Amino acid sequence: MMDLLLRCALLALGLWLFARALRGQADLYFSGPMAYISAAVLLVFVCLALFAPEISPQNPYDLAQLNILDGRLAPGSSSLDDAMVYHLGTDDQGRDILSGILYGLRVSLTVSLLTTLLAMTIGVLVGMYAAWKGGKAEAFLMRLVDLQLSFPSILVALMLMASFGRGVDKVVVALVIVQWAYYARTVRGTALAETSKDYIAAARCLGFSDARILLRHLLPNCVPPLLVISTIQVANTIVLESSLSFLGVGVPITNPSLGLLISNGYGYMLSGQYWMSIYPGLALLAIVAAINLVGDRLRDTINPRLKR
Amino acid sequence: MLRRLAQSLFVIAAMMVIVFFGVYLIGNPIDILISPDASLQEIEDTKIRFGFDQPIHVQFLQFVGNALQGNLGRSFVHGESAVGLILHYMPATLELAMLGLIFAIVLGLPLGVYAGYRAEQWQGKAIMTGTIFGFSLPNFWVGMLFILFFSVHLQWLPSTGRGETVEILGLHLSVFAPGGLKYMLLPALTLALYKASLVARLARAGTQEALLQDYVKFARAKGISESRILFLHVLKNILIPIVAVLGLELGSMIAFAVVTETVFSWPGMGKLLIDSITKLDRPVIVAYLMMAVLIFVTINLVVDLLYTWLDPRVRLIGEPS
Numbered sequence: 306m307m308d309l310l311l312r313c314a315l316l317a318l319g320l321w322l323f324a325r326a327l328r329g330q331a332d333l334y335f336s337g338p339m340a341y342i343s344a345a346v347l348l349v350f351v352c353l354a355l356f357a358p359e360i361s362p363q364n365p366y367d368l369a370q371l372n373i374l375d376g377r378l379a380p381g382s383s384s385l386d387d388a389m390v391y392h393l394g395t396d397d398q399g400r401d402i403l404s405g406i407l408y409g410l411r412v413s414l415t416v417s418l419l420t421t422l423l424a425m426t427i428g429v430l431v432g433m434y435a436a437w438k439g440g441k442a443e444a445f446l447m448r449l450v451d452l453q454l455s456f457p458s459i460l461v462a463l464m465l466m467a468s469f470g471r472g473v474d475k476v477v478v479a480l481v482i483v484q485w486a487y488y489a490r491t492v493r494g495t496a497l498a499e500t501s502k503d504y505i506a507a508a509r510c511l512g513f514s515d516a517r518i519l520l521r522h523l524l525p526n527c528v529p530p531l532l533v534i535s536t537i538q539v540a541n542t543i544v545l546e547s548s549l550s551f552l553g554v555g556v557p558i559t560n561p562s563l564g565l566l567i568s569n570g571y572g573y574m575l576s577g578q579y580w581m582s583i584y585p586g587l588a589l590l591a592i593v594a595a596i597n598l599v600g601d602r603l604r605d606t607i608n609p610r611l612k613r
Numbered sequence: 614m615l616r617r618l619a620q621s622l623f624v625i626a627a628m629m630v631i632v633f634f635g636v637y638l639i640g641n642p643i644d645i646l647i648s649p650d651a652s653l654q655e656i657e658d659t660k661i662r663f664g665f666d667q668p669i670h671v672q673f674l675q676f677v678g679n680a681l682q683g684n685l686g687r688s689f690v691h692g693e694s695a696v697g698l699i700l701h702y703m704p705a706t707l708e709l710a711m712l713g714l715i716f717a718i719v720l721g722l723p724l725g726v727y728a729g730y731r732a733e734q735w736q737g738k739a740i741m742t743g744t745i746f747g748f749s750l751p752n753f754w755v756g757m758l759f760i761l762f763f764s765v766h767l768q769w770l771p772s773t774g775r776g777e778t779v780e781i782l783g784l785h786l787s788v789f790a791p792g793g794l795k796y797m798l799l800p801a802l803t804l805a806l807y808k809a810s811l812v813a814r815l816a817r818a819g820t821q822e823a824l825l826q827d828y829v830k831f832a833r834a835k836g837i838s839e840s841r842i843l844f845l846h847v848l849k850n851i852l853i854p855i856v857a858v859l860g861l862e863l864g865s866m867i868a869f870a871v872v873t874e875t876v877f878s879w880p881g882m883g884k885l886l887i888d889s890i891t892k893l894d895r896p897v898i899v900a901y902l903m904m905a906v907l908i909f910v911t912i913n914l915v916v917d918l919l920y921t922w923l924d925p926r927v928r929l930i931g932e933p934s
Contacts, residue, residue: 457868586754594749
């Protein structure tokens with residue numbers, strides 16, 4: 306029960322953040338059908354992931370509920386004991402693909418949201434510190450960011466995962482290491498522009514401590530551009546994580562994300578049993594496209610001058 | 614210029630330190646070098662043979678010395694020198710990345726220019742929405758769909774492998790082999806899709822800006838056809854930044870080839886890397902990493918230099934302006 310309440314609270318928090326990001330510019334955001342469709346799709350997927358245990362026909366990781374004789378059934382066939390219909394078919398273990406997708410969605414979204422949150426925190430701290438301190442510290446930190454960004458994210462993540470081994474926590478750590486630099490660079494840019502403004506000078510004259518100026522005055526003004534990147538980064542993270550899992554260096558088998566589901570079904574695709582990878586792939590495509598579309602609209606709404 | 618070169622060398626040196634401490638010290642290399650049932654004496658012998666009994670700075674200097682001579686150890690699985698193995702697989706990856714880049718330009722550039730020309734009409738908006746899907750589609754999933762549609766359903770193109778190669782300048786390439794190109798089409802197209810979206814977005818932004826310039830008005834006043842203005846005059850002016858970005862993207866093409874090569878079983882160095890990771894073939898992983906660093910640093914350097922050469926207004930860091 307507590308758990309359910311917590312998930313409802315999370316959903317409310319997400320909706321509140323979205324409303325805050327729009328800041329009364331909702332009609333500017335909701336222009337054209339794509340804006341409605343993408344926002345609706347995203348909302349549906351988030352709800353599906355949050356309430357997967359309540360919605361999904363079976364718990365795909367409860368081995369007692371699985372029947373190996375139901376393995377590799379085509380979409381629409383019913384189980385051996387006629388207890389349920391597998392609308393999207395089953396995998397080689399007799400797992401309902403629909404339930405697998407719902408639970409996989411949870412893993413994918415959890416990993417990407419957690420990664421984005423952590424990477425953003427680190428990036429904001431580093432970026433603001435660099436902009437505030439200036440001098441040698443700034444030069445060093447920004448060189449580090451440049452160095453990191455000159456290597457493709459997938460390669461760095463692959464290398465880290467190769468030395469870490471599989472695991473949800475390890476994927477998050479690797480992806481945070483890959484992504485903090487984006488935030489650091491953006492925040493430094495914004496913070497540099499903001500520090501030269503009068504309100505910071507005023508705060509300094511009032512004798513506020515550095516920490517107070519940074520956190521109470523500078524930080525809130527660095528957030529809007531961050532919201533846009535973080536939305537798009539969530540989508541990028543989902544793709545990156547699913548690619549790692551597809552390559553076999555991502556999340557473990559016991560906790561499959563959408564990418565791992567696709568990878569598991571890949572071996573059967575050439576023999577015509579397409580449903581094991583195509584449906585998780587469609588889910589992945591839908592959620593990533595929805596997030597990207599929402600991010601795109603958000604960018605146009607919040608800051609029309611900001612270009613990718 | 615010298616400063617820029619020194620900077621690149623510094624990056625390589627820094628990566629060497631990271632790789633050395635990351636790969637050679639965290640895991641115990643002895644465990645993977647010899648069988649688990651080796652006797653104590655054998656372990657000691659191997660330690661001495663590979664120099665693991667030496668203090669750490671001596672080991673590091675040895676690693677650097679070997680690396681400078683192009684020696685990064687021997688593959689456990691293949692029994693060949695790791696660098697040689699990478700070099701053997703590299704041409705396949707490079708030709709795939711190059712063809713992918715060409716596809717990206719051929720697909721993305723016209724679409725982007727047209728989207729910029731019709732930015733406010735539905736055509737432009739449709740292309741922009743299309744690029745978002747191009748960004749969203751995971752590389753491996755596109756590859757799978759291509760295989761499902763073109764290889765399994767239509768049976769037009771082969772799904773995996775590399776096909777024939779011809780030897781040109783000592784390299785085995787598929788592009789020029791009569792039976793090889795059809796093996797390349799699907800993987801290269803898969804690889805190109807993401808970059809094509811990127812090119813289209815860049816080209817659109819550039820075209821929108823260029824259309825406001827005086828030379829376009831002048832060309833229109835002269836009565837030059839719209840398509841000629843777009844694809845001759847405008848294209849020429851927006852090309853430089855796009856080429857620069859694409860140069861940098863070549864590196865990421867090579868990196869993303871890891872995924873595409875795995876889907877299509879393309880025998881390039883990306884697939885070699887994944888196989889080495891699953892088989893814990895550590896020297897090959899290290900060799901791939903060092904090679905990748907070398908390639909990226911070189912690409913960055915070349916693009917920087919080309920950029921200053923193409924556009925003299927750009928100054929390298931540290932140079933007096």
